Amino acid sequence: MASPIADLSYRNYDGPLDPPINRWWAIAKMSMRLSIKKKGFWVWAVMSGYWYLILLAIFYFADQSTQLGNAVGRKNPFFSNIVWKDLFVNGFSVSQLFFLILALLIGAGTIANDNRANALLVYLSKPCTKLDYVMGKWLGIFIPMTIVTAVPTLIFYLYCLMSYRTYGFLSQDPWLILKLLGMVLVPGALHSSLALGVSSMFQQGRLAGATYAGVYFFGVFFTKAMQSIGVMSAMNGSEGPSGTVNSLYYCSIDGIQIALAKILLHTDGSQLIPGQPATPMKLVMPAPSGWIFVPAFFGICALAMLLAWSRIKAVEVVG
């Protein structure tokens, strides 16, 4: 039999090897590569910006109506009454479910699937530390989720900046862009930390995902209950929900994110559709105390990361 033309015998590798530090970036890159290969990621990523598309459509028709009414040159009262930063809070709130779906899709199985496939033996037998692994996996969820959050927000910001400066878009809050940049980091940080923590407790990505979704929806039902109490108290003539009910309203995975958005943008929020009158049935819960929710946010992230850290072991220790 003829021998192959190529030399297929083993040869030692004598090329460059980077020092054994910062392996987290290789892990993060690969996690992101695997995430963006999923079609579902792209579908839900696009869907997560749908509220901004609806707002753009509303703005387009509002602009058109101004022109049809020969009101060119005069200010449109629809835009004049808008609190611009509230639009971003609303867009952020509406996208929460999509952020959850994305976190489930790219985050829930990240460590659980590695546990199932004994992948930790591959990672930790290379010059990777536990810190590299946790950090790489965290960034592998955080970066795509932050990009997904940031892109529609910033596009909408640019559109408004170019179109509605005369309606106070810039003058209402000149530092809005910086605040928005802080806000778009929140979902990525919270979901990636929690997803890692939950994922590290399981051997199956689906089980981890189901548990994470269960925790999320339990929190949603709880906040809806708190909102109902707030609505009832508003209908009974009170000025609004009590401070405790208001704080409890934000005690969920999406609640804490919305709370941070409101705290960062320094607003209580407003009705979903600009210009709608406030009624007790459409109660807008005011922003909670930053002194509670900012430390709570960092505490939850740290605890979840600590859980993941403690669960990661290269060997099963028995005895």
Next chain:
Amino acid sequence: MVSVKIATVENLVVRYGSFTALNGLSCEILEGCTGLLGPNGAGKTTLIKTILGFVKPTSGTANVLGMDIHETGAKIRQQVGLMPEQDCHIPGMTAVHFVAYAGELAGMPPAQALRRAHEVLDYCGLGEARYRNVETFSTGMKQRIKLAQALVHGPKLLLLDEPTNGLDPAGREDMLELVKSVSHGKGLNVIVSSHLLPDIERICDRVVVVMKGQLRAQGAIKDLKKIEGQPIDIELRELSSAFVAALQSKGANVMPPKRTTYRILMPGRVEETARVAMEAARETGAQIRGYAEAERSLEDAFLDAIGDVPPPPPQAVPPAQVVPPVGGVA
């Protein structure tokens, strides 16, 4: 010949809770291919995991490729390739991407890692399956991909933990050939942990025998198989009582024959024993069909080593360059 030490282990104690997995183990691993032998639960895998820094020793020291395991875990792992006993892969990846990723984790630039992944997969016989998802691989292919990911970054030391586990005879044969070829003449040192003696005998030059977390024997396989007194085996055409009588008259001790082979033991050198046997054959007209220096099987040597001999007390290994014959220990 002076052999270079690849790893030195001194008084290593590893405990999992109340269970002591390594109990004052001291041994030396020299360059080449070394078998780590021992029954299940002897501490072989624990030793490998300790060398890699997966397990922190309670006491004792170990030095791998000139680096202390306590201080330079990551640097050691960059120079070492591990093929674990269990199935392991990274979910959702094709073979070539998995192996290239393993290379990147070891510090290879991405382009080099991908090129090298193709080479190593070809070498491991997975060239045709390089774009298949690793999760769809058969057991034999999974063993090969584990070897490929361990080799991709060109390690100086390869640790193979039960490399033939779960393989059918043909797959086992292929795997042994791969390990043998990679461990001889390629500048790569290999430690093979196994309880399968035929596998070890086939691919290794030396063995370290571990039992209950302690060293029972170490040295070259040919030295381990040597029998005290250096007897010879003489195979005759047919059994001959005259030949035996002639040997005994010359002071030789002749053991009961196996088929037509006599084992002859005499004081002095093996050449002298052979000369006496030839003389006795000439005198009695016995027709010699075969001659060999007698040796026991590795299985016998292993059973002796893990038998009732009390384990040596934990002590430092003397700084010898060549591991002495271990017949006395066994």
